[in-house]
Amino acid sequence: xxxxxxxxxxxxxxxxxxxxxxxxxxxxxxxxxxxxxxxxxxxxxxxxxxxxxxxxxxxxxxxxxxxxxxxxxxxxxxxxxxxxxxxxxxxxxxxxxxxxxxxxxxxxxx
Amino acid sequence: xxxxxxxxxxxxxxxxxxxxxxxxxxxxxxxxxxxxxxxxxxxxxxxxxxxxxxxxxxxxxxxxxxxxxxxxxxxxxxxxxxxxxxxxxxxxxxxxxxxxxxxxxxxxxxxxxxx
Numbered sequence: 001x002x003x004x005x006x007x008x009x010x011x012x013x014x015x016x017x018x019x020x021x022x023x024x025x026x027x028x029x030x031x032x033x034x035x036x037x038x039x040x041x042x043x044x045x046x047x048x049x050x051x052x053x054x055x056x057x058x059x060x061x062x063x064x065x066x067x068x069x070x071x072x073x074x075x076x077x078x079x080x081x082x083x084x085x086x087x088x089x090x091x092x093x094x095x096x097x098x099x100x101x102x103x104x105x106x107x108x109x110x
Numbered sequence: 111x112x113x114x115x116x117x118x119x120x121x122x123x124x125x126x127x128x129x130x131x132x133x134x135x136x137x138x139x140x141x142x143x144x145x146x147x148x149x150x151x152x153x154x155x156x157x158x159x160x161x162x163x164x165x166x167x168x169x170x171x172x173x174x175x176x177x178x179x180x181x182x183x184x185x186x187x188x189x190x191x192x193x194x195x196x197x198x199x200x201x202x203x204x205x206x207x208x209x210x211x212x213x214x215x216x217x218x219x220x221x222x223x224x225x
Binding site: 034036038040047048049050053054059060091093095098099100101103104 | 111145147154155157160169171205207209211212213214215216217218
């Protein structure tokens with residue numbers, strides 16, 4: 001399954017919103033009714049931290065300014081008001097079978 | 111709290127071997143597939159291998175099939191990656207990932223293959 005993520009990079013003014021898109025070459029909707037699509041943020045020198053699991057569920061401790069939606073092949077991650085601590089590379093990952101990944105979106109502050 | 115702790119990364123010469131370990135806690139380890147993923151600055155993220163809950167099914171990316179072996183010990187809540195015939199292209203940070211719906215990652219362990 002090929003994951004296509006856009007944009008490649010994003011420069012955002014603090015307090016402004018941001019949106020990242022992830023598209024899969026096959027449906028990520030499994031027979032159990034869940035979409036096996038996760039979103040992660042990787043800060044420099046750190047391992048990926050889980051933001052969203054199963055397409056729209058915020059992981060424990062993730063601020064509510066992060067939200068995600070989508071089903072099937074089209075998914076979106078939104079940050080309602082970007083803060084300085086949100087900089088890093090965001091990527092999507094599908095977990096239907098062999099894990100595959102979006103190419104990443106580098107978010108920086110203007 | 112879910113925790114995945116990798117270990118075993120090291121500097122090894124081409125042709126050498128390493129065994130990576132991942133100790134899991136905070137979820138029902140024996141109920142989920144587990145994967146190994148590697149990351150390099152040049153190639154990005156690459157899935158390496160995964161293993162079914164009971165170890166009865168295993169799958170590998172073509173570039174490591176025949177050289178790497180994934181295994182697990184559900185009694186110890188651990189998954190392993192035996193890596194043989196290592197090449198410089200295997201140099202990466204290796205992560206274990208829980209395919210538990212949440213997709214938790216460990217902190218990674220660095221494997222460097224160099225003479």
